[in-house]
Amino acid sequence: MSDLITYLVSGVALGCTFALIGSGYVVIHRVTRVVNFAQGTFAVFGGFISYSLLDGTLPQGLAQLVTVVACGLIGLIVGLVAIGKPGTDPLIALIVTLGVSIFCAAVFITAWGQDPISPPGLRGSVSILGADVQRQRLLVVAATLLTFVALSLFFSRTYAGKGLTACASNPRAAALVGINVRRMGFMAFAVGGALGGLAGALISPSVALSFSSDLPFALSGFAAAVFGGLTSPGRTLLGGIVLGVTGQLVAGYLDGSFQTEVALLMMLAIMVVRSRTFVTEEAK
């Protein structure tokens, strides 16, 4: 029983990470129609930057905050590269983000080396129904839920958030009322970068990251985003948690090396089942 509780909690925590990465896909795709394959790269940046900042430079909390801001800036730079040229086709931008993620792998090796690294997180554990659960994993869940509430408030209550929603809803009408749709796309990339960076900063104390960790993060985050139809952050959160818990149960009771395959199979199944819905949502 305690094993099951441990797998469930760690699965929810990992799923929250996928959801944060996935919501980055959603925010960027809604505004720019670009599937940003550098989304996993933002998470790796998040883990590595927080590792460097926590190495005696900054205290916990502040280090993560600076990491999120830095990853937001990295997201903005990726956005400038991907959609900076007016009229860039979303498919071309997708390939550019893929190229950026490959380039960044070289940056990771140069700056942080090839060995997996893991910054210190919250120490200690709490007992839940007889199972010891790391405090860091509970922090991941709490921070994710807070982030999703903040995202919801940002999009529904702030003028900038409404502008982003307007660009997603009807780019032509947005341009007509004077919204610079391309600039909003840059903002979406910055938000996506911050979300990915937060995911990496939160999960890296529990899961050591290396230069090649971007791909599994990108795949799992994309699977969560696909669960939300690439439009709904709420359903992306649900998809991420389902994916994280499934992966942890598979790793705990079967074989840990199957986790990525589970993500891929799940994404495939969802895309097949929901293909009709995607067409309808795109038509809207």
Add this chain to the structure above:
Amino acid sequence: MLTVEDVVVRYGSATALDRVSLRAEAGEMVALIGPNGAGKSTLVNAISGLVPVESGSIVTGGRVAQVPEGRQMFADMSVVDNLVLGAWRSGDRDPSRIFDLLPALRDFAHRKAGTLSGGQQQMVAVGRALMSDPQILVIDELSLGLAPLIVADLAVHLRTINRERGTTVVLIEQEVGLALELCSRAYVLEAGRITVSGTTEELADSPAVRAAYFGGLDVGKDIEL
């Protein structure tokens, strides 16, 4: 005031507007009529700055707002949010002045714009354009897909806006009777060129316009404003 002078717009090798000139004085209502594909929407988008002009000039004496063809709502957002976003450039985000001008909007202020009827959406589109307090309002196909009674109601609102706020209105219409009834002057655009212009009375009496757009019938008799 709006002055369009010798404007040329091309899409690749195709010429959409060929040395088009048009003028609307402050507080005037001017109609632009013409068949499908004549270049009316291109001219509207050029005036709004959405389409680059190859040569010629467009001088506006103030802010331009557009009511686009097909309403172009933010469908998943409320009417209030649609209105508020209309003030993106102007800064005054309080929609109460629009509710005073178009009181019917209050009845569905918190409904999603995508759930409204065509006439209601057109009213939201007009209100959204007015949120930027424009000196020039360009309306692309006010009557498209709407019942005559709803069009007549919208036309009354448009006259009120023009009279009370002194807003210059450029009305692009396929419903020529409505355009000539509402406006004091009109231009006929055909195949990217202005072919006829003058007061609406002159155009209504022009045999060429009557033959092309009314089949020789009396103008403006079908719509009571």
